Amino acid sequence: MTFKTLDLENLRNDQTSRVQMPLFSHQLEAVEKLSKFFDFNDISGKGGLLVLPTGGGKTFTAVKWISENVFPKNCKVLWLAFSSQTRRNQFLQK
Numbered sequence: 569m570t571f572k573t574l575d576l577e578n579l580r581n582d583q584t585s586r587v588q589m590p591l592f593s594h595q596l597e598a599v600e601k602l603s604k605f606f607d608f609n610d611i612s613g614k615g616g617l618l619v620l621p622t623g624g625g626k627t628f629t630a631v632k633w634i635s636e637n638v639f640p641k642n643c644k645v646l647w648l649a650f651s652s653q654t655r656r657n658q659f660l661q662k
Contacts, residue, residue: 591632592625595624595628595629595632599632602637603633608641618630
């Protein structure tokens with residue numbers, strides 16, 4: 569196994585390597601519902617579960633929503649993955 573050091577700050581600022589993929593209608597609906605459900609001013613905290621069918625783009629939808637709505641607010645995310653296939657897909661979609 570080989571490891572590579574990445575300069576995350578450079579990668580975040582490098583707009584040339586980003587590919588914008590549009591969301592499908594069911595993913596847009598999920599993003600809207602996530603945005604309505606989570607209140608970032610509520611200090612009690614909330615957990616959520618994104619449910620889409622197999623192949624429905626759960627990982628992509630969640631990562632897109634988190635990157636646009638959670639990380640900009642400096643909130644933390646706990647990502648739990650059930651299977652090794654899910655973990656593998658998280659990294660392949662980048």
